[in-house]
Structure formats: structure tokens, C-alpha cells
Amino acid sequence: MWLSPALLLLSLPGCFSIQGPKSVKGLEQGSVSVQCRYDPGWESYRKWWCQGKSWDFCTILIESKGSEEEVKKGRLSIRDNHRDRVFTVTIEPLHRGDAGTYWCGIRKSGPDLGFQVKVTVGTGRNLLILWEETTSTTPTAQSLEPLAMSSTSYGRTHFILLVFVKVPILLILLGAILWLKGSQRVPEVQ
Template sequence: MWLSPVLLLLSFTGCLSIQGPALVRGPEQGSVTVRCGYSSRWQTNRKWWCRGANWSTCRILIRSTGSEKETKVGRFSIRDNHKNNSFQVTMEMLRQNDTDTYWCGIEKFGTDRGTRIRVTVYSVGKDTMSTSKQLSSSTMDSSEDMVSSDLQKRTHYMLLVFLKVPALVILAGVILWLKRSTQKVPEEQWRHTLGSDLDSELLAKDISP
């Protein structure tokens, strides 16, 4: 869509004059607070909160007084903060049909400044159910992990008692047997050598005149 240079300039300066979040969410029957910032030149100007997708036809729900005093109308309140160059709007007792497009605006001579914000109201029941499902799922996972951990520990103990301990005992017995065999062999060889020497000496004595 083609826009004239004048409209483009107004839109650009409006974006620079006031800023706000693109989207905010709040629970049904709860509240939501929207904070919008502006340039310091608009500190004493009145601020407003408007509902409707169309900027030119949106319905103003609440206005500030130009001071920092909070203004409250029904479920809506608005408060300006000159020190921080921002103002905040609070919507209370949210309903499903509050979901809509809103505008943070600055009242001025000529064309007002504004920025569009989408407000979404979600059902607490659905969110609670999904949260409880996640919690129960995580609880089941943790309990399954504990059961598998216990099974692993029991299996380890069973293997330790029935396999590892007897294997260690058998290995120790084999080592001791090998040590004793290595000690007996030299002793038997020494006895055999000593007996051979004695036999040779006796034979020599018998042969000698």
C-alpha cells in the first residue's frame, strides 16, 4: 500500500516518540501491567490506553492527568513516571474477551503518538492442567529412574556376592598354589642333586683298592 511522505514521517516520528511491548499475556481473573516509554519532551502530556485494531477508531479506556498521580477507572488504572519517562497501564480481573489489540498513546496538539500492543488472556484451568501433567510426568520419570537405580544396585550386589567374590577367592588360591609349587621345585632338585653326589661318592669308595 502506497503512503504519502507526510504519513510516513508521522508514523516514523510516532515510533520514536513512544515504545511498548509487542505482546503481553495475563491469566483469566488475574491482572496484566503494560509499561510504555516515551521521550522526555512528552513528560507533562496526558497518556492514554486505547482498545481496537484500528488506530483512528480505537476506544480510549483511560487517560492520565498529566501528573504522576495514578488514575483508576473500573478495572483499569494508569500511572505516569516522569523520572523514568514511562507510564504503566494495569488491567485487572481479566476476561477472555479482553484479548484484543490495544494502544499506548500520548495526547498532543495535532496527531497523537501511539504504539500498538497485543494483549492475550489465557485460561488458568488449561495452564494448570498442562502444568500438573508436566509435574506428574516428571515425577513418574524420577520414580522410574529411582527404580532402575535400585535394580542396578541390587544386580551389582548379586554379581559381587555370587561371581566376583568366589572368583577372587579362586584367584587367590591359584596364586598361593603357584607360589608353593615354585618353592618346592628347587628343594626337590637340591635333594636329587645331593643324592646323586652321595651315590657317586659311595661308588668311588667301593671301586678304590
């Protein structure tokens, strides 16, 4: 049936292929590492880490070279593990001003893929609170939430794909089906 491939196309697997922790916590003068996972096929692409509340005005702080080679820039480092399909960004030493909204992303043609991560920096005063929160949950419990649920970039990317790719292709396929059905009609004999 012609319509099944069209419906499968609407899901466009691989469009939302990056995920990471919703938030991470670290102590001032310590370090914090963020692991962002990606789907197969993105191994050789450049990975990046940027800062900003909005995806549109995010400033890229560090970017990988598309290889597994570690890149360092000031207090930041980024390393991509192609086998496990995860790249790790580390900030060390952590300063109080590092707290905020960041994005881990994959550079590609068209809109980049990205995932929002909140970084919280604790000081000596809230050391005990951060320690209790960190030890009461395992790293896996700090939910690797899918992009669809936590990032505004999903909405923007999905809208762009919907308007410029999915809807036109679906309309073309629907028109082709209707044209084929119309050309298969047998003329009536009078």
C-alpha cells in the same frame, strides 16, 4: 552548508517517541500491566490507553491527567512515572474478553503518538503454556520494539509529516539555495 539542516529536519526527532511491548499475556482473574516508554519532553502530556484493531477507530478507555497521579477507572488504572519516562496501564481482574488489540498513546496537538500492544488472556486450560512462555523469557526479552517497526500509526504519522511538513520545508530550503546561487552570478562583460 544549507542542505544539512534540511536533511536533519527530515528525521524530525521526537516524532516517534513512544514504545512498548509488542504483546503481553495474563491469566483470567489475574492482572496484566503494560509499560509504555516515551522520550524526554513528553512528561507533562496526557497518556492514554485505548482498545481497537485500527488506530482510527480506537476507543480511549483511560487517560492520565499529565501528572504522576494514578487514575483508576473500573478495572483499569494508569500511572505515569516522569523520572523514568514510563507509564503503566494495569487491567485487574483480567477477563477473557479483555484479549485483543490496544494502543498506548500520548495526547498532543496534531496526531497523537501511539504504539500497538496485543493482549492475550489465558484460562485455566492453558495456564501451563502461558506459565512456560512467561518464565522462559525475561520481561526485557519481550522486546520493546520501536514504533517504526510495529505500529500502523507510524506509517500514517510519517505520511502526514512527509506531505505537509517535510516536503514543503525541503522545497522552500532548496528554492532559497537556488535563488541565492542565482543572485551570486557575476554578469558577463561583452
